[in-house]
Amino acid sequence: MGVDTKGKQELLLAFDHADLYCDFTSQSVVIGEFQHSEKSTITNKLTMIGEVLSGRAQGRINNSDITIFDSSGIAV
Template identity: 50%
Template structure:
């Protein structure tokens, strides 16, 4: 990444999480990648690797401390990261935020988590955009 002009450096998990405003994960993990205590107030966590039963990137004890957003709650609960969330956890569809029906981040020190397990309509939209760009 540095060779391409991006300021990047390798770091251990705990100091990297503690220093980050945004933590993004995109792995095939089946166990948490870091500890919930490493996520400071105000952090946004984006996870996109959990897209099948049994996959997991985040520590479940992070969820009670955070506001939980996802593409589609039913899908996230079934195959996404929130299959590991408590059964009563409120999962908010990101479309509700984008449409203005639900507020996103409410306080600057609120931890937010977005689980992107993906929707086929997103793939179709991106395919259309790529095709349009090529024409």
């Protein structure tokens, strides 16, 4: 994703049909791609990728899952 400023948008789809992941929540919802989604969608669906990598949250389950990862560029 290249979104890094309020108002920018690259994805023109409904986030409620996908599993949402990010590396830095506050940046993703303020200036990242997820600024364009409904607050309820973010609250219920946004997962930090570190939670998945550490096994504390579940990631993609099958090949039909739609996932969106908004990367802020935070080093792991």
